[in-house]
Amino acid sequence: MPVHGTPDAHPVSAGAVGASRLRTASLVVVAVALALPAVVLFVGSLRPPDSPPLRRPELLPSDAGFDSYREAFHLVDLARQLTNSVVVALIATPLAVGCASLAGFVIARAPRSIARFLIGLAVIGMVVPTTALLIGRFGVYRELGVLDTMVPLIAPALFGVNALSVLLFAWSFSMLPRSVFDVAELESVSPWRAWFGIALPMARPMTIAVGTLAFAATWSDFLNPLVFVTSNEKFTVPLGLRSLQLVGGEDVSVVLAGCVVATAPVVIVFAIAQRWLFASLRGAES
Template identity: 40%
Template sequence: MGRSARAPGRPARAARRRPAPDVRRHAITLVLLAFAPPLLLLLSASLRPPGLPPPAAGGLWPEHLSAESYRRAVELGGLGRAALNSLLVCAVAVPVSVLVAAAAGFAMTRLPRRGARLLVLLSLVALMVPGTALLVPRFALYRALHLTDTLVPLMLPALIATSPLYPLVYWVALRGVPADLYDAARLAGLGPVRTWWSVALPAVRPVTIALATFTFVLTWSNVLDPLLYVYDRDRATLPLALRSLATLDPTDHPVFLAGAVLATAPAVAAFALAQWLMRTRYGSPERTPR
């Protein structure tokens, strides 16, 4: 009788909890609606014919759509070559940064508690150091190594995982991996490297996707480092080429905004791809079986 008396209460409690996913969905929709207008304004202004002034109130969407601004942006700003340079930098920096961060985070989980705490403290101290404080030492080092005016200085930060935060994120995630998996790998004769690659990394794939996305966006949109280390136009990255495009004719807003759309689209696509992978490969909280 006791079980039958409690059983009807469970669906009622579950029913009361069901609106929570809807609330989250509505909250996400509101956030998207807040960020959508600037993107729509950017897109609509880039589709105006070149040479036109910014649209007045009430005429946000052009009457005659034109892709001429995109063609002129690519030709005048050299955005095609710059995009290839940015892709090359990201193709090297993103995987190296993720692998270094994952290896460092895994190594921290293998350390004694006192050693791990010390590394966490050092990482937090490194996070507090302003990036601008390292510009002069880094420039002097790259210049002494004859690496200026190349793409190498844009890739080298990946050797330290781009940010001290990334190893900490992996450390927290890998601490949640069940110890039984590591014990099974040890019994199977796997060494530390094989255990890291075959056991630890597959267990934290969502973290890898998230950090890879953030690293790509940060590397793709980096304008300060190319401005300091790259001088030849043929080696310019896309943000640097976009900055040069803005100085050619500051009054030609459609051309500059067309270049901004081309520079923004890959970052938006990266976030969309990461979201799709999260939902299709690993599901969402609403889809988890009861």
């Protein structure tokens, strides 16, 4: 005996399968499009130094090797520059996450009029060009005696690296149930404990995302080291790549090898953060 509604179940199931396959195919296309430049960069870095320009693309050079990497580390002190960048990023990233999340928590918990005013200030901070603040910052750092140190490279983390991080945290905290904080206030939980012990753990996906963006922004920062650092011993990776381009700019494979060395840490951090982010989202949904 036929059951009413049964025939409609198969088309819905088939449509869902088709949509899933379409999403998967779209993700594959996007992944290939994003990975292709990285593959070309890596393959080009495997060519020997002083190689003539390619007339046509090749999947793998016949004389592939890592001589270009050795030459890149020989021409400039990439090892020291990598160390400097790692030190700056390891200090600046958690500092940026902490400051941005604290500012976002204040905005989310403030009365509506004050929150709007603070959001307006954050938006203005996003609009003001970074170069417009360089002269004032240079004077402040000179008076403090911290020029040509790591301090000017870490200092932007005190403002969350950029105002967008603050706004992202403010939005994330505003989505949390207010009843949780009301109960915490009745239990005489201090605002500091409410921020660190309640808000941050509940906004873990946003914390991972902002931390990843802060790491990438700090690692790729070229302007601050260029203006505030003068000693070669204090150079970070972006300045090292610029020096490598000036010294061996005609040797494309060596420059590409330096680019791979500079890009690899960011790719690794993004890959790890992606796994943490998906794990956090699955935990939030369960």
